[in-house]
Amino acid sequence: MEKKLPVTIDGREFQALPGQTILEVARQNGIYIPTLCYFPMTTPVGACRVCVVEVAGAKNLVASCAMPVSPGMIIKTDTERVREARKLVVELLWASGDHNCLMCESNGRCELQDLIYWLKIEKPRFDIKPPGYPIETTNTMIMRDLNKCVLCGRCIRACNEVQVNEVLDFYMRGSRMKVGPAFDSDYKNSICVFCGECMESCPTGAIINKQGRFAGRPWELQKVRTTCGYCGVGCQLDLNVHEGKVVKITSNKEYGPPNDGSLCVKGRFAADFIDHPDRLRTPLIREKGKLREASWDEALDVIAKKLASIRKKHGADSIAGLSSARCTNEENYLFQKVLRAVIGTNNVDHCARL
Amino acid sequence: MTNSIKELEFADVILATGTNTTENHPVIGMYVKRAVRHRNAQLIVIDPREIGLCKYATLWLRQKPGTDVAVINGLMNAILKENIHAKEFVETRTEGFEELRKIVEKYTPEYVEKISGVPADQLRAAARLYATANKSSIIYAMGITQHKTGTDNVKSLANLAMLCGKMGIESGGINPLRGQGNVQGACDMGALPNVFPAYQMVSNDEARARFEKAWKVKLPAKPGLTVVEMTNAAHKGDIKALWIMGENAMLSDPDLHHLEESLKKLDFLVVQDIFLSETAEHADVVLPVACFAEKDGTITNTERRVQRSRKAVDPPGKAKPDWEIIAAISTRLGYPMHYASAKDIFEEVRQVTPSYAGITYDRIEKTGIQWPCINEEHPGTKFLHRDRFTRGLGLFAPIEYIPPDELPDADYPLTLTTGRVLYHYHTGTMTRRSKGAMERYPESLVEINPKDAKRYGIEDGKNVKVTSRRGNVEGKAQVTKRSPEGTIFMNFHFREVLTNLLTNPVLDPIAKIPEYKVCAVKIEAA
Numbered sequence: 019m020e021k022k023l024p025v026t027i028d029g030r031e032f033q034a035l036p037g038q039t040i041l042e043v044a045r046q047n048g049i050y051i052p053t054l055c056y057f058p059m060t061t062p063v064g065a066c067r068v069c070v071v072e073v074a075g076a077k078n079l080v081a082s083c084a085m086p087v088s089p090g091m092i093i094k095t096d097t098e099r100v101r102e103a104r105k106l107v108v109e110l111l112w113a114s115g116d117h118n119c120l121m122c123e124s125n126g127r128c129e130l131q132d133l134i135y136w137l138k139i140e141k142p143r144f145d146i147k148p149p150g151y152p153i154e155t156t157n158t159m160i161m162r163d164l165n166k167c168v169l170c171g172r173c174i175r176a177c178n179e180v181q182v183n184e185v186l187d188f189y190m191r192g193s194r195m196k197v198g199p200a201f202d203s204d205y206k207n208s209i210c211v212f213c214g215e216c217m218e219s220c221p222t223g224a225i226i227n228k229q230g231r232f233a234g235r236p237w238e239l240q241k242v243r244t245t246c247g248y249c250g251v252g253c254q255l256d257l258n259v260h261e262g263k264v265v266k267i268t269s270n271k272e273y274g275p276p277n278d279g280s281l282c283v284k285g286r287f288a289a290d291f292i293d294h295p296d297r298l299r300t301p302l303i304r305e306k307g308k309l310r311e312a313s314w315d316e317a318l319d320v321i322a323k324k325l326a327s328i329r330k331k332h333g334a335d336s337i338a339g340l341s342s343a344r345c346t347n348e349e350n351y352l353f354q355k356v357l358r359a360v361i362g363t364n365n366v367d368h369c370a371r372l
Numbered sequence: 373m374t375n376s377i378k379e380l381e382f383a384d385v386i387l388a389t390g391t392n393t394t395e396n397h398p399v400i401g402m403y404v405k406r407a408v409r410h411r412n413a414q415l416i417v418i419d420p421r422e423i424g425l426c427k428y429a430t431l432w433l434r435q436k437p438g439t440d441v442a443v444i445n446g447l448m449n450a451i452l453k454e455n456i457h458a459k460e461f462v463e464t465r466t467e468g469f470e471e472l473r474k475i476v477e478k479y480t481p482e483y484v485e486k487i488s489g490v491p492a493d494q495l496r497a498a499a500r501l502y503a504t505a506n507k508s509s510i511i512y513a514m515g516i517t518q519h520k521t522g523t524d525n526v527k528s529l530a531n532l533a534m535l536c537g538k539m540g541i542e543s544g545g546i547n548p549l550r551g552q553g554n555v556q557g558a559c560d561m562g563a564l565p566n567v568f569p570a571y572q573m574v575s576n577d578e579a580r581a582r583f584e585k586a587w588k589v590k591l592p593a594k595p596g597l598t599v600v601e602m603t604n605a606a607h608k609g610d611i612k613a614l615w616i617m618g619e620n621a622m623l624s625d626p627d628l629h630h631l632e633e634s635l636k637k638l639d640f641l642v643v644q645d646i647f648l649s650e651t652a653e654h655a656d657v658v659l660p661v662a663c664f665a666e667k668d669g670t671i672t673n674t675e676r677r678v679q680r681s682r683k684a685v686d687p688p689g690k691a692k693p694d695w696e697i698i699a700a701i702s703t704r705l706g707y708p709m710h711y712a713s714a715k716d717i718f719e720e721v722r723q724v725t726p727s728y729a730g731i732t733y734d735r736i737e738k739t740g741i742q743w744p745c746i747n748e749e750h751p752g753t754k755f756l757h758r759d760r761f762t763r764g765l766g767l768f769a770p771i772e773y774i775p776p777d778e779l780p781d782a783d784y785p786l787t788l789t790t791g792r793v794l795y796h797y798h799t800g801t802m803t804r805r806s807k808g809a810m811e812r813y814p815e816s817l818v819e820i821n822p823k824d825a826k827r828y829g830i831e832d833g834k835n836v837k838v839t840s841r842r843g844n845v846e847g848k849a850q851v852t853k854r855s856p857e858g859t860i861f862m863n864f865h866f867r868e869v870l871t872n873l874l875t876n877p878v879l880d881p882i883a884k885i886p887e888y889k890v891c892a893v894k895i896e897a898a
């Protein structure tokens with residue numbers, strides 16, 4: 019057993035593990051501390067100061083996400099001083115950007131919006147002065163509006179620490195700090211591989227999924243968890259469905275292995291083939307050299323008749339089947355069963371080898 | 373994979389060979405990069421191309437394509453010479469060590485340098501790194517298997533891992549990374565000519581008796597034909613009917629001319645697919661099917677994890693899930709199949725597949741389970757071979773190096789190697805209809821080393837004609853040091869640039885995998 023450390027949060031005593039931060043102990047015990055720059059699985063930076071708390075004996079408020087607990091620590095998470103400090107931070111962030119929720123894709127799933135509401139801020143005490151950056155729309159997958167960036171750095175840590183793609187960093191541009199690829203390039207002309215991890219990590223509407231732009235509000239989307247249809251990693255992801263269509267894909271760290279919420283460009287952005295006009299919609303039968311539309315009954319009858327007559331004339335081993343690594347286990351099982359048990363041949367394979 | 377994906381992050385040494393992981397299995401690539409950047413793991417890359425992982429590697433051994441057995445034997449030679457192999461493991465868990473020792477004796481690093489071009493010192497350094505770390509993991513993919521000697525390559529990696537005792541431990545093992553979503557599951561389910569589900573041999577009388585009882589029919593004992601053998605048999609007229617479920621054989625097969633002729637000779641071709649693929653265009657009957665987002669079922673990933681696939685939307689028009697179609701055809705052929713759902717089928721799968729027996733839809737609702745999972749109390753298996761190998765003792769398979777089938781010569785002076793790129797998948801039927809993927813990688817590129825480009829007068833961005841003994845194709849040249857001198861790289865995602873018109877259909881005699889990774893070509897400006 020590891021040694022436990024007693025700490026007091028808001029008058030209640032808890033046993034913490036060595037190395038745990040104040041935030042972790044609080045959250046584990048159901049005490050809410052708001053955060054913004056905090057991003058699990060990456061280095062805590064304590065930069066935004068939204069998670070500040072009072073620690074007895076400390077002169078300044080401390081960032082709970084970065085401060086490890088020590089034995090006997092007495093912490094207050096909800097004092098007047100704490101509330102005021104948080105308000106100041108959030109009002110400054112609000113005033114320094116173009117946070118117009120009316121047209122923002124993240125409306126309803128924005129952590130800045132939630133903070134403003136939770137802290138009951140009517141309006142910022144500072145003048146609103148957005149930086150006036152142009153919106154980045156040079157690709158069809160990820161859209162960036164840095165006027166909505168709160169400089170939390172989560173995208174940078176997502177890119178460098180989670181995906182290790184090493185594309186993003188902070189840059190000074192005039193008097194303003196900015197996040198992005200080297201040389202202030204857009205994503206398209208950088209070494210970005212469009213994994214979308216930065217987008218998934220962004221707490222505001224600064225980095226959004228362009229495929230889902232104007233395709234349904236967060237609360238209208240139905241999320242269906244499934245397995246990515248591409249490579250053998252089998253990443254878990256959510257298909258976001260609106261009015262019978264998959265409009266975009268999101269991910270979820272809670273789903274655990276194998277991908278812990280991370281995806282690649284194919285899993286995150288290459289599902290738009292689903293409602294491509296080229297999709298086959300009806301059975302086709304070749305007639306006089308040309309494929310023509312047919313009903314299921316007609317097509318299935320032709321198949322059964324042909325297979326039966328070829329088997330009769332040339333034997334079962336004159337028939338072969340190619341199963342598919344893109345189909346489910348159930349389908350592969352049935353396919354080989356039919357070839358073996360019904361047709362009577364072991365001529366069944368799939369393209370694993372290719 | 374003998375081990376699990378997430379274990380890679382905690383390995384001390386990762387040896388990646390024949391896998392362009394960051395492009396073909398990007399999320400596995402992510403764990404490898406995390407191991408290197410955040411946990412100080414050492415990465416050894418063995419690959420002719422300067423793949424994305426090279427940037428993270430402690431050592432990059434750039435062998436000539438197709439010299440893998442020599443390189444691996446060289447590593448083992450160096451390990452034995454320095455006496456840093458795992459003596460106890462070899463003693464208690466393996467057999468055939470003396471035979472292995474004899475074979476690898478002549479593969480001194482200097483000798484291997486002559487064959488492979490990898491400097492002897494680098495071989496020794498890699499051998500030391502791999503052998504002396506606590507937890508060393510090997511990952512590999514098609515760069516190892518798509519050779520005439522693919523089976524030899526895989527066995528050689530197993531020799532190396534056993535010699536160093538890196539099997540049956542967490543964050544160790546030898547880990548093939550499967551390219552397509554459910555290759556693992558398709559194999560587990562017996563979509564192979566010689567085995568029933570769970571790799572029970574069709575030629576084994578007891579296995580057959582079990583399936584005859586379960587399926588209530590008499591079953592054939594003679595193993596069937598593999599993909600490439602089917603094509604050849606069709607060409608000869610021995611196969612008359614081919615039923616294809618969702619495979620675009622027309623782009624993924626080696627030697628496409630030959631394949632096309634074979635398909636034309638068939639009496640009957642049925643294709644089930646989501647698009648009218650190049651293969652479906654030749655079919656007598658084409659059936660429209662549901663894609664992954666339109667049907668229920670399970671998929672088994674490369675670490676043997678059985679996971680749910682769920683229906684989110686309806687298929688277009690009259691399209692149906694493949695399993696409904698198979699069942700309907702079976703019923704019409706006089707063997708009625710009336711499954712109400714994919715779950716119904718899975719219940720039957722569990723009965724006949726011992727390694728899946730303990731897996732249920734309920735149990736994998738939240739997190740998938742890794743087989744073997746023998747009963748409903750069994751938690752699944754994170755890594756294999758902990759206390760014993762499937763056959764008991766691990767058997768060393770001593771292997772001599774054999775050169776690739778077709779080496780460069782005066783007429784065809786360059787080596788062509790093939791593979792995939794990040795933004796596309798297999799024959800491109802899905803990604804080529806995806807806006808983002810096409811925006812990033814709109815056309816097929818032929819990667820050529822700057823020196824070769826200069827020698828043959830090829831300009832970056834201009835068309836190049838590539839010719840092999842089997843055919844020629846044209847594509848846009850990308851002059852890049854990613855390709856080593858003397859080797860060009862092409863992908864097979866684009867129907868406009870039919871790379872497999874060029875490749876050599878010679879097969880690995882055991883795995884029957886074509887030698888996609890090496891053939892001889894010449895290039896000229898087009």
Ligand code: SF4
Pocket residue numbers: 176177181183184185186205209210211212213214215216217
């Ligand atoms: S999409 Fe991925 S690679 Fe590109 S900047 Fe975002 S995190 Fe980095």
Ligand code: SF4
Pocket residue numbers: 166167168169170171172173174197216219220221222224225
């Ligand atoms: S773009 Fe988003 S994640 Fe990145 S720093 Fe700005 S607000 Fe944070």
Ligand code: SF4
Pocket residue numbers: 246247248249250251252253277280281282283284285286397398399400
């Ligand atoms: S998201 Fe990418 S890495 Fe994950 S399964 Fe899909 S294709 Fe593979």
